[in-house]
Amino acid sequence: MTSLPPPSAKKLGLVIDLDTCVGCQACTTSCKEWNTQGYSGPLTDTNPYGSDPSGVWLNRVHGYEVMEEGQAQSRIVNFPRSCLHCEEPACVTVCPTGASYKRAEDGIVLVNPETCIGCKLCSWACPYGAREYDQSQGVMKKCTLCVDRIYNENFEPEDRQPACVKACPTGARHFGDLGDETSKVSQLVAERGGYDLLPEMGYKPVNKYLPPRARRDATNTRAEALPRPDGSAFDRLFQWADKVLSPRKASARANEPDHSGKLEG
Amino acid sequence: MHPAYSVILFTTASGAGYGLLALLSLVGISHGEASSLAFGLTAMVVALGLITIGLLSSTFHLGHPERAWRAFSQWRSSWLSREGVAAVITYLPAVVFGAVWSGLIAAPALIAPLAVVTAVMAMITVLCTAKIYSTLKTIRSWHNPWTVWVYISFALATGAVILAAITAVFGNFPAFLVYFSSVLMALAGIIVLLYWRSIDAAPRDLTMGDATGLGRLGTVSQWEQPHSAPNYIQKEMGYVVARKHAAQLRRLVIVALVLAILLMLSALAVPVAALLAMALALFAAVVQRWLFFAEAQHVSSLFYGAQAA
Numbered sequence: 001m002t003s004l005p006p007p008s009a010k011k012l013g014l015v016i017d018l019d020t021c022v023g024c025q026a027c028t029t030s031c032k033e034w035n036t037q038g039y040s041g042p043l044t045d046t047n048p049y050g051s052d053p054s055g056v057w058l059n060r061v062h063g064y065e066v067m068e069e070g071q072a073q074s075r076i077v078n079f080p081r082s083c084l085h086c087e088e089p090a091c092v093t094v095c096p097t098g099a100s101y102k103r104a105e106d107g108i109v110l111v112n113p114e115t116c117i118g119c120k121l122c123s124w125a126c127p128y129g130a131r132e133y134d135q136s137q138g139v140m141k142k143c144t145l146c147v148d149r150i151y152n153e154n155f156e157p158e159d160r161q162p163a164c165v166k167a168c169p170t171g172a173r174h175f176g177d178l179g180d181e182t183s184k185v186s187q188l189v190a191e192r193g194g195y196d197l198l199p200e201m202g203y204k205p206v207n208k209y210l211p212p213r214a215r216r217d218a219t220n221t222r223a224e225a226l227p228r229p230d231g232s233a234f235d236r237l238f239q240w241a242d243k244v245l246s247p248r249k250a251s252a253r254a255n256e257p258d259h260s261g262k263l264e265g
Numbered sequence: 266m267h268p269a270y271s272v273i274l275f276t277t278a279s280g281a282g283y284g285l286l287a288l289l290s291l292v293g294i295s296h297g298e299a300s301s302l303a304f305g306l307t308a309m310v311v312a313l314g315l316i317t318i319g320l321l322s323s324t325f326h327l328g329h330p331e332r333a334w335r336a337f338s339q340w341r342s343s344w345l346s347r348e349g350v351a352a353v354i355t356y357l358p359a360v361v362f363g364a365v366w367s368g369l370i371a372a373p374a375l376i377a378p379l380a381v382v383t384a385v386m387a388m389i390t391v392l393c394t395a396k397i398y399s400t401l402k403t404i405r406s407w408h409n410p411w412t413v414w415v416y417i418s419f420a421l422a423t424g425a426v427i428l429a430a431i432t433a434v435f436g437n438f439p440a441f442l443v444y445f446s447s448v449l450m451a452l453a454g455i456i457v458l459l460y461w462r463s464i465d466a467a468p469r470d471l472t473m474g475d476a477t478g479l480g481r482l483g484t485v486s487q488w489e490q491p492h493s494a495p496n497y498i499q500k501e502m503g504y505v506v507a508r509k510h511a512a513q514l515r516r517l518v519i520v521a522l523v524l525a526i527l528l529m530l531s532a533l534a535v536p537v538a539a540l541l542a543m544a545l546a547l548f549a550a551v552v553q554r555w556l557f558f559a560e561a562q563h564v565s566s567l568f569y570g571a572q573a574a
Contacts, residue, residue: 023489094397095339115335117333
Protein backbone atom coordinates (compact mmCIF):
# COMPACT_ATOMS: atom_id res chain seq x y z
CA MET A 1 0.00 0.00 0.00
CA THR A 2 1.57 3.27 -1.05
CA SER A 3 -0.82 5.45 0.93
CA LEU A 4 1.19 6.51 3.95
CA PRO A 5 0.54 4.82 7.29
CA PRO A 6 -0.45 7.04 10.24
CA PRO A 7 2.66 8.71 11.67
CA SER A 8 4.55 6.23 13.82
CA ALA A 9 5.81 7.08 17.29
CA LYS A 10 9.05 5.32 16.43
CA LYS A 11 11.12 7.09 13.77
CA LEU A 12 14.29 5.17 13.12
CA GLY A 13 16.95 7.12 11.28
CA LEU A 14 20.50 8.37 11.11
CA VAL A 15 22.17 11.46 12.47
CA ILE A 16 25.22 12.38 10.41
CA ASP A 17 27.92 14.58 11.86
CA LEU A 18 29.41 16.76 9.13
CA ASP A 19 32.00 18.00 11.61
CA THR A 20 33.69 14.66 12.08
CA CYS A 21 33.12 12.94 8.73
CA VAL A 22 36.50 12.59 7.02
CA GLY A 23 35.18 11.34 3.69
CA CYS A 24 36.96 7.99 3.94
CA GLN A 25 34.15 6.11 2.14
CA ALA A 26 34.18 3.35 4.79
CA CYS A 27 30.41 3.76 5.22
CA THR A 28 29.73 3.49 1.48
CA THR A 29 31.85 0.39 0.98
CA SER A 30 30.54 -1.24 4.13
CA CYS A 31 26.98 -0.46 2.99
CA LYS A 32 27.68 -2.00 -0.40
CA GLU A 33 29.28 -5.05 1.18
CA TRP A 34 26.35 -5.74 3.49
CA ASN A 35 23.50 -4.83 1.21
CA THR A 36 24.69 -6.60 -1.90
CA GLN A 37 23.87 -9.78 0.02
CA GLY A 38 20.98 -8.37 2.03
CA TYR A 39 17.34 -7.40 1.56
CA SER A 40 18.02 -5.23 -1.50
CA GLY A 41 20.77 -7.38 -2.96
CA PRO A 42 22.47 -7.86 -5.22
CA LEU A 43 23.64 -4.30 -5.85
CA THR A 44 24.82 -4.94 -9.37
CA ASP A 45 28.01 -3.41 -10.75
CA THR A 46 29.02 -3.40 -14.40
CA ASN A 47 32.66 -3.16 -15.35
CA PRO A 48 33.55 -2.29 -11.73
CA TYR A 49 37.32 -2.25 -12.24
CA GLY A 50 37.34 -0.95 -15.81
CA SER A 51 37.54 2.54 -17.22
CA ASP A 52 33.77 3.13 -17.24
CA PRO A 53 32.38 1.55 -14.08
CA SER A 54 28.75 1.86 -13.06
CA GLY A 55 26.78 0.33 -10.29
CA VAL A 56 24.19 0.69 -7.58
CA TRP A 57 25.19 2.17 -4.25
CA LEU A 58 22.82 3.14 -1.45
CA ASN A 59 25.12 5.69 0.12
CA ARG A 60 27.32 8.30 -1.53
CA VAL A 61 29.83 10.67 0.08
CA HIS A 62 30.27 14.03 -1.62
CA GLY A 63 32.98 16.59 -0.98
CA TYR A 64 32.07 20.27 -0.88
CA GLU A 65 34.25 23.32 -0.47
CA VAL A 66 32.71 26.01 1.71
CA MET A 67 34.03 29.55 1.73
CA GLU A 68 32.92 31.22 4.94
CA GLU A 69 32.31 34.93 5.26
CA GLY A 70 35.45 36.84 6.30
CA GLN A 71 37.75 33.83 5.94
CA ALA A 72 40.89 33.71 3.84
CA GLN A 73 40.77 29.93 3.52
CA SER A 74 37.94 27.65 2.52
CA ARG A 75 37.05 24.46 4.34
CA ILE A 76 36.16 21.03 3.02
CA VAL A 77 32.95 19.40 4.24
CA ASN A 78 32.47 15.71 3.51
CA PHE A 79 28.83 15.01 2.97
CA PRO A 80 27.33 11.51 3.10
CA ARG A 81 24.00 11.21 1.27
CA SER A 82 21.51 8.36 1.50
CA CYS A 83 17.76 7.87 2.01
CA LEU A 84 16.44 10.13 4.77
CA HIS A 85 13.40 7.91 5.50
CA CYS A 86 11.11 10.94 5.25
CA GLU A 87 7.89 11.24 7.20
CA GLU A 88 6.07 12.36 4.06
CA PRO A 89 7.89 10.58 1.28
CA ALA A 90 6.43 11.28 -2.17
CA CYS A 91 8.58 8.39 -3.46
CA VAL A 92 6.09 6.15 -1.64
CA THR A 93 2.83 7.82 -2.62
CA VAL A 94 3.71 8.03 -6.35
CA CYS A 95 4.45 4.29 -6.55
CA PRO A 96 1.73 2.68 -8.70
CA THR A 97 2.23 -0.86 -7.41
CA GLY A 98 2.65 -0.62 -3.65
CA ALA A 99 6.23 -1.89 -3.95
CA SER A 100 7.52 1.31 -2.35
CA TYR A 101 6.21 1.60 1.20
CA LYS A 102 6.78 3.16 4.59
CA ARG A 103 6.68 0.80 7.54
CA ALA A 104 4.01 1.72 10.07
CA GLU A 105 5.98 0.35 13.03
CA ASP A 106 9.26 2.25 12.66
CA GLY A 107 8.99 4.54 9.64
CA ILE A 108 11.61 2.78 7.49
CA VAL A 109 11.00 3.34 3.76
CA LEU A 110 11.55 0.18 1.70
CA VAL A 111 11.09 -1.14 -1.83
CA ASN A 112 9.77 -4.67 -2.29
CA PRO A 113 12.02 -6.07 -5.04
CA GLU A 114 9.42 -8.76 -5.82
CA THR A 115 6.68 -6.31 -6.85
CA CYS A 116 8.62 -3.26 -8.16
CA ILE A 117 7.95 -2.81 -11.88
CA GLY A 118 10.93 -0.52 -12.42
CA CYS A 119 8.98 2.57 -13.62
CA LYS A 120 11.51 4.86 -11.85
CA LEU A 121 8.84 7.37 -10.86
CA CYS A 122 9.87 7.13 -7.18
CA SER A 123 13.39 8.26 -8.06
CA TRP A 124 11.91 11.25 -9.89
CA ALA A 125 9.90 12.12 -6.79
CA CYS A 126 12.90 12.05 -4.45
CA PRO A 127 14.63 15.45 -4.08
CA TYR A 128 17.65 13.85 -2.42
CA GLY A 129 18.72 11.52 -5.24
CA ALA A 130 18.57 8.70 -2.74
CA ARG A 131 17.16 5.99 -5.01
CA GLU A 132 19.27 4.25 -7.61
CA TYR A 133 17.81 2.06 -10.34
CA ASP A 134 19.38 -1.35 -10.91
CA GLN A 135 19.42 -1.76 -14.69
CA SER A 136 20.43 -5.41 -14.48
CA GLN A 137 17.58 -6.36 -12.19
CA GLY A 138 14.96 -3.91 -13.42
CA VAL A 139 14.04 -2.72 -9.95
CA MET A 140 14.71 0.32 -7.77
CA LYS A 141 17.22 0.10 -4.93
CA LYS A 142 17.51 2.24 -1.83
CA CYS A 143 18.85 2.36 1.72
CA THR A 144 17.02 -0.16 3.93
CA LEU A 145 18.46 1.30 7.13
CA CYS A 146 19.88 -2.25 7.30
CA VAL A 147 16.49 -3.57 8.36
CA ASP A 148 18.08 -7.02 8.15
CA ARG A 149 20.72 -6.07 10.75
CA ILE A 150 18.97 -3.83 13.26
CA TYR A 151 16.40 -6.46 14.26
CA ASN A 152 18.69 -9.44 13.65
CA GLU A 153 18.72 -11.60 16.75
CA ASN A 154 21.63 -13.63 15.43
CA PHE A 155 23.79 -10.58 16.12
CA GLU A 156 25.09 -9.36 19.45
CA PRO A 157 23.01 -6.35 20.57
CA GLU A 158 25.88 -3.91 19.85
CA ASP A 159 26.02 -5.14 16.26
CA ARG A 160 22.33 -4.48 15.60
CA GLN A 161 23.11 -1.23 13.82
CA PRO A 162 23.29 -0.23 10.16
CA ALA A 163 26.49 -1.33 8.44
CA CYS A 164 27.49 2.29 7.71
CA VAL A 165 27.23 3.22 11.39
CA LYS A 166 29.30 0.22 12.47
CA ALA A 167 31.97 0.99 9.87
CA CYS A 168 32.45 4.71 10.52
CA PRO A 169 35.93 5.14 12.07
CA THR A 170 35.26 8.65 13.34
CA GLY A 171 31.85 8.08 14.89
CA ALA A 172 30.23 10.50 12.46
CA ARG A 173 27.15 8.34 11.99
CA HIS A 174 24.58 7.72 14.72
CA PHE A 175 21.57 5.42 14.55
CA GLY A 176 18.51 5.64 16.75
CA ASP A 177 14.89 6.59 17.32
CA LEU A 178 14.34 10.22 16.34
CA GLY A 179 10.72 9.96 17.44
CA ASP A 180 11.86 9.59 21.05
CA GLU A 181 12.94 12.95 22.47
CA THR A 182 15.03 11.30 25.15
CA SER A 183 17.05 9.11 22.79
CA LYS A 184 20.76 9.74 22.33
CA VAL A 185 20.27 10.76 18.71
CA SER A 186 17.48 13.21 19.52
CA GLN A 187 19.63 14.79 22.23
CA LEU A 188 22.53 15.06 19.82
CA VAL A 189 20.28 16.84 17.32
CA ALA A 190 19.06 19.23 20.01
CA GLU A 191 22.59 19.98 21.31
CA ARG A 192 24.25 20.47 17.96
CA GLY A 193 21.43 22.13 16.01
CA GLY A 194 20.84 19.19 13.69
CA TYR A 195 19.00 20.18 10.53
CA ASP A 196 16.78 18.77 7.76
CA LEU A 197 17.86 18.72 4.13
CA LEU A 198 15.63 20.83 1.84
CA PRO A 199 12.86 21.42 4.40
CA GLU A 200 11.10 23.61 1.78
CA MET A 201 10.24 20.44 -0.17
CA GLY A 202 7.95 19.39 2.68
CA TYR A 203 9.08 15.75 2.82
CA LYS A 204 10.00 15.99 6.54
CA PRO A 205 13.18 13.90 6.51
CA VAL A 206 13.80 11.79 9.63
CA ASN A 207 17.60 11.71 9.17
CA LYS A 208 19.33 14.81 10.48
CA TYR A 209 22.65 16.46 9.71
CA LEU A 210 24.84 18.03 12.39
CA PRO A 211 26.50 21.17 10.99
CA PRO A 212 30.29 21.53 11.05
CA ARG A 213 31.45 23.33 14.19
CA ALA A 214 32.85 26.85 13.98
CA ARG A 215 36.56 26.85 13.29
CA ARG A 216 38.78 27.57 16.26
CA ASP A 217 40.90 30.00 14.28
CA ALA A 218 37.87 31.62 12.83
CA THR A 219 39.17 35.18 12.61
CA ASN A 220 42.96 35.42 12.63
CA THR A 221 44.27 32.86 10.15
CA ARG A 222 45.92 34.23 7.07
CA ALA A 223 47.35 32.05 4.31
CA GLU A 224 51.15 32.26 4.62
CA ALA A 225 53.83 30.07 3.05
CA LEU A 226 56.97 28.81 4.82
CA PRO A 227 59.86 31.33 4.59
CA ARG A 228 62.19 30.93 1.63
CA PRO A 229 65.92 31.98 1.37
CA ASP A 230 65.96 35.72 1.01
CA GLY A 231 69.64 36.39 0.18
CA SER A 232 70.43 37.79 3.64
CA ALA A 233 73.97 37.81 5.16
CA PHE A 234 73.19 34.48 6.88
CA ASP A 235 72.10 32.86 3.62
CA ARG A 236 75.28 34.07 1.92
CA LEU A 237 77.43 32.77 4.82
CA PHE A 238 75.91 29.29 4.50
CA GLN A 239 76.36 29.31 0.76
CA TRP A 240 80.03 30.26 1.19
CA ALA A 241 80.50 27.49 3.80
CA ASP A 242 78.81 24.97 1.50
CA LYS A 243 81.17 25.95 -1.31
CA VAL A 244 84.30 25.72 0.89
CA LEU A 245 83.37 22.36 2.42
CA SER A 246 82.25 20.69 -0.80
CA PRO A 247 84.77 18.46 -2.71
CA ARG A 248 86.39 20.38 -5.52
CA LYS A 249 85.93 17.68 -8.25
CA ALA A 250 83.61 19.24 -10.78
CA SER A 251 81.96 15.98 -11.91
CA ALA A 252 81.11 14.95 -8.34
CA ARG A 253 79.69 18.40 -7.62
CA ALA A 254 77.52 18.32 -10.67
CA ASN A 255 75.81 15.10 -9.54
CA GLU A 256 75.29 16.17 -5.99
CA PRO A 257 71.98 17.58 -4.91
CA ASP A 258 72.16 21.24 -4.11
CA HIS A 259 71.19 21.91 -0.50
CA SER A 260 72.39 25.48 -0.48
CA GLY A 261 68.90 26.81 -0.63
CA LYS A 262 69.94 29.19 -3.37
CA LEU A 263 67.15 30.11 -5.67
CA GLU A 264 67.37 29.36 -9.37
CA GLY A 265 68.30 32.37 -11.52
CA MET B 266 15.50 14.80 -17.16
CA HIS B 267 16.51 12.05 -19.57
CA PRO B 268 13.96 12.13 -22.45
CA ALA B 269 13.04 8.43 -22.73
CA TYR B 270 11.72 7.82 -26.23
CA SER B 271 9.18 5.28 -25.00
CA VAL B 272 7.63 7.88 -22.69
CA ILE B 273 7.59 10.57 -25.41
CA LEU B 274 5.88 8.15 -27.82
CA PHE B 275 3.50 7.09 -25.07
CA THR B 276 2.37 10.57 -24.08
CA THR B 277 2.06 11.90 -27.64
CA ALA B 278 0.43 8.82 -29.22
CA SER B 279 -2.00 8.10 -26.41
CA GLY B 280 -2.68 11.84 -26.03
CA ALA B 281 -3.62 12.10 -29.73
CA GLY B 282 -5.69 8.91 -29.44
CA TYR B 283 -7.66 10.18 -26.44
CA GLY B 284 -8.10 13.58 -28.10
CA LEU B 285 -9.46 11.88 -31.21
CA LEU B 286 -11.70 9.64 -29.11
CA ALA B 287 -13.16 12.63 -27.25
CA LEU B 288 -13.80 14.48 -30.54
CA LEU B 289 -15.41 11.41 -32.14
CA SER B 290 -17.74 11.34 -29.14
CA LEU B 291 -18.67 14.97 -29.84
CA VAL B 292 -19.30 14.04 -33.48
CA GLY B 293 -21.56 11.24 -32.23
CA ILE B 294 -23.48 13.62 -29.97
CA SER B 295 -23.96 16.27 -32.69
CA HIS B 296 -24.40 14.10 -35.81
CA GLY B 297 -25.61 10.75 -34.49
CA GLU B 298 -24.45 7.68 -36.37
CA ALA B 299 -21.22 7.86 -38.45
CA SER B 300 -21.63 8.78 -42.11
CA SER B 301 -20.49 5.31 -43.15
CA LEU B 302 -19.51 2.07 -41.42
CA ALA B 303 -16.04 2.22 -43.01
CA PHE B 304 -15.43 5.78 -41.79
CA GLY B 305 -16.71 5.01 -38.29
CA LEU B 306 -14.64 1.87 -37.93
CA THR B 307 -11.49 3.49 -39.37
CA ALA B 308 -11.73 6.47 -37.04
CA MET B 309 -12.31 4.22 -34.01
CA VAL B 310 -9.45 1.87 -34.96
CA VAL B 311 -7.09 4.83 -35.39
CA ALA B 312 -8.11 6.29 -32.00
CA LEU B 313 -7.91 3.04 -30.06
CA GLY B 314 -4.81 2.01 -32.04
CA LEU B 315 -2.92 5.18 -31.04
CA ILE B 316 -4.01 4.70 -27.43
CA THR B 317 -2.92 1.08 -27.42
CA ILE B 318 0.44 1.79 -29.10
CA GLY B 319 1.03 4.51 -26.51
CA LEU B 320 0.12 2.33 -23.55
CA LEU B 321 2.25 -0.58 -24.82
CA SER B 322 5.17 1.76 -25.42
CA SER B 323 4.88 3.03 -21.83
CA THR B 324 5.54 -0.51 -20.63
CA PHE B 325 8.75 -0.74 -22.70
CA HIS B 326 10.64 1.49 -20.29
CA LEU B 327 9.64 -0.64 -17.29
CA GLY B 328 12.24 -2.87 -15.69
CA HIS B 329 9.57 -5.57 -15.32
CA PRO B 330 6.82 -5.19 -17.98
CA GLU B 331 5.36 -8.55 -16.92
CA ARG B 332 4.46 -6.99 -13.56
CA ALA B 333 2.69 -4.00 -15.16
CA TRP B 334 -0.70 -5.27 -13.95
CA ARG B 335 0.35 -4.40 -10.41
CA ALA B 336 0.20 -0.72 -11.38
CA PHE B 337 -3.62 -0.78 -11.20
CA SER B 338 -3.58 -1.25 -7.43
CA GLN B 339 -2.50 2.09 -5.91
CA TRP B 340 -5.03 4.50 -7.39
CA ARG B 341 -5.67 5.94 -3.93
CA SER B 342 -2.33 7.74 -3.88
CA SER B 343 -0.57 7.44 -7.23
CA TRP B 344 -1.41 9.39 -10.40
CA LEU B 345 0.48 6.80 -12.44
CA SER B 346 -1.79 4.11 -11.06
CA ARG B 347 -4.88 6.29 -11.63
CA GLU B 348 -3.79 6.79 -15.21
CA GLY B 349 -3.49 3.03 -15.73
CA VAL B 350 -6.94 2.44 -14.24
CA ALA B 351 -8.53 5.28 -16.24
CA ALA B 352 -6.87 4.07 -19.46
CA VAL B 353 -8.25 0.56 -19.08
CA ILE B 354 -11.72 1.68 -17.99
CA THR B 355 -11.95 4.02 -21.00
CA TYR B 356 -11.74 1.04 -23.37
CA LEU B 357 -15.15 -0.24 -22.21
CA PRO B 358 -17.41 2.73 -23.11
CA ALA B 359 -15.13 3.53 -26.09
CA VAL B 360 -15.50 0.11 -27.71
CA VAL B 361 -19.27 0.02 -27.16
CA PHE B 362 -19.60 3.62 -28.38
CA GLY B 363 -17.53 2.76 -31.45
CA ALA B 364 -19.73 -0.24 -32.25
CA VAL B 365 -22.96 1.74 -31.87
CA TRP B 366 -21.74 4.95 -33.52
CA SER B 367 -20.19 3.27 -36.55
CA GLY B 368 -23.43 1.35 -37.06
CA LEU B 369 -22.08 -2.10 -36.20
CA ILE B 370 -24.79 -2.34 -33.54
CA ALA B 371 -28.04 -0.55 -34.31
CA ALA B 372 -28.92 1.37 -31.15
CA PRO B 373 -28.90 5.10 -32.06
CA ALA B 374 -30.46 6.07 -28.72
CA LEU B 375 -27.34 4.87 -26.90
CA ILE B 376 -24.91 7.00 -28.93
CA ALA B 377 -25.25 10.18 -26.88
CA PRO B 378 -24.94 8.66 -23.36
CA LEU B 379 -22.03 6.42 -24.44
CA ALA B 380 -20.35 9.38 -26.14
CA VAL B 381 -20.54 11.49 -22.98
CA VAL B 382 -18.98 8.75 -20.85
CA THR B 383 -16.28 8.06 -23.47
CA ALA B 384 -15.32 11.72 -23.88
CA VAL B 385 -15.18 12.32 -20.13
CA MET B 386 -13.09 9.20 -19.52
CA ALA B 387 -10.70 10.09 -22.37
CA MET B 388 -10.08 13.54 -20.90
CA ILE B 389 -9.72 12.14 -17.37
CA THR B 390 -7.03 9.78 -18.65
CA VAL B 391 -5.08 12.65 -20.28
CA LEU B 392 -5.47 14.63 -17.06
CA CYS B 393 -4.02 11.71 -15.07
CA THR B 394 -1.01 11.56 -17.43
CA ALA B 395 -0.37 15.26 -16.93
CA LYS B 396 -0.82 14.96 -13.17
CA ILE B 397 1.96 12.35 -12.96
CA TYR B 398 4.35 15.14 -13.96
CA SER B 399 2.69 18.23 -12.53
CA THR B 400 2.57 16.81 -8.99
CA LEU B 401 6.35 16.24 -8.81
CA LYS B 402 7.66 19.03 -6.60
CA THR B 403 11.22 17.98 -7.40
CA ILE B 404 11.00 19.27 -10.98
CA ARG B 405 10.13 22.93 -11.07
CA SER B 406 9.23 23.14 -14.76
CA TRP B 407 6.71 20.31 -14.38
CA HIS B 408 5.26 21.44 -11.05
CA ASN B 409 3.48 24.21 -12.90
CA PRO B 410 -0.24 24.93 -13.41
CA TRP B 411 0.25 25.10 -17.20
CA THR B 412 1.52 21.51 -17.45
CA VAL B 413 -1.99 20.04 -17.35
CA TRP B 414 -3.22 22.46 -20.02
CA VAL B 415 -0.27 21.67 -22.29
CA TYR B 416 -1.13 17.96 -22.17
CA ILE B 417 -4.87 18.51 -22.70
CA SER B 418 -4.49 21.10 -25.47
CA PHE B 419 -1.97 19.01 -27.42
CA ALA B 420 -4.16 15.92 -27.04
CA LEU B 421 -7.18 17.76 -28.46
CA ALA B 422 -5.22 19.56 -31.20
CA THR B 423 -3.48 16.43 -32.48
CA GLY B 424 -6.75 14.48 -32.15
CA ALA B 425 -8.55 17.15 -34.20
CA VAL B 426 -6.04 17.19 -37.08
CA ILE B 427 -6.11 13.39 -37.22
CA LEU B 428 -9.92 13.53 -37.41
CA ALA B 429 -9.66 16.14 -40.18
CA ALA B 430 -7.17 13.97 -42.07
CA ILE B 431 -9.41 10.88 -41.81
CA THR B 432 -12.46 12.80 -43.06
CA ALA B 433 -10.35 14.21 -45.90
CA VAL B 434 -9.38 10.68 -46.92
CA PHE B 435 -13.04 9.55 -46.80
CA GLY B 436 -14.18 12.57 -48.78
CA ASN B 437 -16.67 13.82 -46.18
CA PHE B 438 -14.47 16.74 -45.16
CA PRO B 439 -16.54 19.49 -43.51
CA ALA B 440 -15.23 23.07 -43.56
CA PHE B 441 -16.16 23.32 -39.87
CA LEU B 442 -13.47 20.75 -39.02
CA VAL B 443 -10.84 22.86 -40.79
CA TYR B 444 -11.62 25.86 -38.60
CA PHE B 445 -12.11 23.76 -35.48
CA SER B 446 -8.76 21.93 -35.75
CA SER B 447 -6.99 25.18 -36.67
CA VAL B 448 -8.37 26.88 -33.57
CA LEU B 449 -7.31 23.94 -31.38
CA MET B 450 -3.79 23.99 -32.86
CA ALA B 451 -3.56 27.74 -32.31
CA LEU B 452 -4.74 27.25 -28.72
CA ALA B 453 -2.12 24.53 -28.15
CA GLY B 454 0.53 26.90 -29.52
CA ILE B 455 -0.59 29.76 -27.27
CA ILE B 456 -0.78 27.52 -24.22
CA VAL B 457 2.69 26.08 -24.76
CA LEU B 458 4.06 29.63 -25.21
CA LEU B 459 2.45 30.61 -21.91
CA TYR B 460 3.89 27.46 -20.32
CA TRP B 461 7.39 28.33 -21.53
CA ARG B 462 7.01 31.91 -20.35
CA SER B 463 5.91 30.64 -16.97
CA ILE B 464 8.81 28.19 -16.51
CA ASP B 465 11.33 30.79 -17.70
CA ALA B 466 9.97 33.33 -15.22
CA ALA B 467 9.84 30.87 -12.29
CA PRO B 468 12.69 31.64 -9.89
CA ARG B 469 15.43 29.03 -9.70
CA ASP B 470 16.19 29.96 -6.12
CA LEU B 471 17.47 26.66 -4.73
CA THR B 472 21.25 26.37 -4.66
CA MET B 473 23.86 23.79 -3.70
CA GLY B 474 24.00 25.60 -0.37
CA ASP B 475 20.27 24.99 0.16
CA ALA B 476 20.43 21.33 -0.89
CA THR B 477 23.30 20.51 1.45
CA GLY B 478 22.28 22.96 4.16
CA LEU B 479 25.88 24.21 4.09
CA GLY B 480 24.78 27.55 2.70
CA ARG B 481 24.35 28.58 6.36
CA LEU B 482 28.16 28.59 6.61
CA GLY B 483 29.08 30.34 3.39
CA THR B 484 29.43 29.84 -0.35
CA VAL B 485 29.31 26.17 -1.35
CA SER B 486 30.99 24.63 -4.38
CA GLN B 487 31.66 21.09 -5.43
CA TRP B 488 35.10 19.87 -4.43
CA GLU B 489 35.00 16.15 -5.13
CA GLN B 490 32.44 13.89 -6.82
CA PRO B 491 31.44 10.89 -4.72
CA HIS B 492 32.28 8.49 -7.55
CA SER B 493 34.55 8.40 -10.58
CA ALA B 494 31.91 7.65 -13.26
CA PRO B 495 28.34 8.98 -13.65
CA ASN B 496 25.70 7.08 -11.69
CA TYR B 497 21.97 6.56 -12.32
CA ILE B 498 21.03 9.88 -10.71
CA GLN B 499 23.35 11.84 -12.98
CA LYS B 500 22.26 9.97 -16.12
CA GLU B 501 18.51 10.10 -15.37
CA MET B 502 18.17 13.51 -13.68
CA GLY B 503 21.22 15.30 -15.03
CA TYR B 504 20.12 15.50 -18.66
CA VAL B 505 19.47 19.14 -19.51
CA VAL B 506 19.41 20.39 -23.09
CA ALA B 507 21.53 23.47 -23.74
CA ARG B 508 19.52 26.66 -23.49
CA LYS B 509 20.35 27.82 -27.03
CA HIS B 510 19.17 24.49 -28.50
CA ALA B 511 16.03 24.69 -26.39
CA ALA B 512 15.28 28.13 -27.84
CA GLN B 513 15.69 26.83 -31.40
CA LEU B 514 13.54 23.78 -30.73
CA ARG B 515 10.83 25.94 -29.18
CA ARG B 516 10.76 28.01 -32.37
CA LEU B 517 10.55 24.78 -34.36
CA VAL B 518 7.43 23.74 -32.41
CA ILE B 519 5.73 27.06 -33.09
CA VAL B 520 6.75 27.15 -36.77
CA ALA B 521 5.48 23.58 -37.27
CA LEU B 522 2.16 24.48 -35.64
CA VAL B 523 1.76 27.64 -37.76
CA LEU B 524 2.55 25.70 -40.95
CA ALA B 525 0.11 22.98 -39.88
CA ILE B 526 -2.63 25.61 -39.47
CA LEU B 527 -1.87 27.14 -42.90
CA LEU B 528 -1.90 23.71 -44.53
CA MET B 529 -5.15 22.87 -42.76
CA LEU B 530 -6.73 26.09 -44.09
CA SER B 531 -5.48 25.28 -47.60
CA ALA B 532 -7.19 21.89 -47.24
CA LEU B 533 -10.42 23.79 -47.90
CA ALA B 534 -9.24 23.84 -51.53
CA VAL B 535 -7.04 20.72 -51.59
CA PRO B 536 -8.33 18.23 -48.96
CA VAL B 537 -5.15 16.11 -49.09
CA ALA B 538 -3.25 18.99 -47.44
CA ALA B 539 -4.97 17.92 -44.21
CA LEU B 540 -2.69 14.87 -44.17
CA LEU B 541 0.40 17.09 -44.28
CA ALA B 542 -1.10 19.29 -41.58
CA MET B 543 -1.54 16.18 -39.42
CA ALA B 544 2.09 15.13 -39.92
CA LEU B 545 3.34 18.59 -38.96
CA ALA B 546 1.10 18.86 -35.90
CA LEU B 547 2.25 15.44 -34.66
CA PHE B 548 5.85 16.47 -35.28
CA ALA B 549 5.29 19.63 -33.21
CA ALA B 550 3.77 17.53 -30.42
CA VAL B 551 6.76 15.15 -30.35
CA VAL B 552 9.32 17.99 -30.28
CA GLN B 553 7.32 19.76 -27.58
CA ARG B 554 7.22 16.59 -25.49
CA TRP B 555 10.94 15.95 -25.98
CA LEU B 556 11.61 19.50 -24.74
CA PHE B 557 9.26 18.96 -21.81
CA PHE B 558 11.69 16.33 -20.54
CA ALA B 559 14.97 17.73 -21.81
CA GLU B 560 14.39 21.19 -20.33
CA ALA B 561 13.35 19.84 -16.94
CA GLN B 562 15.88 20.14 -14.16
CA HIS B 563 15.68 17.92 -11.11
CA VAL B 564 16.45 19.25 -7.63
CA SER B 565 18.83 16.35 -6.91
CA SER B 566 21.20 17.70 -9.60
CA LEU B 567 22.19 20.33 -7.00
CA PHE B 568 24.12 17.66 -5.09
CA TYR B 569 26.10 16.94 -8.25
CA GLY B 570 27.24 20.44 -9.06
CA ALA B 571 24.23 22.24 -10.57
CA GLN B 572 24.36 25.89 -9.53
CA ALA B 573 20.61 26.42 -9.16
CA ALA B 574 17.33 24.54 -9.53
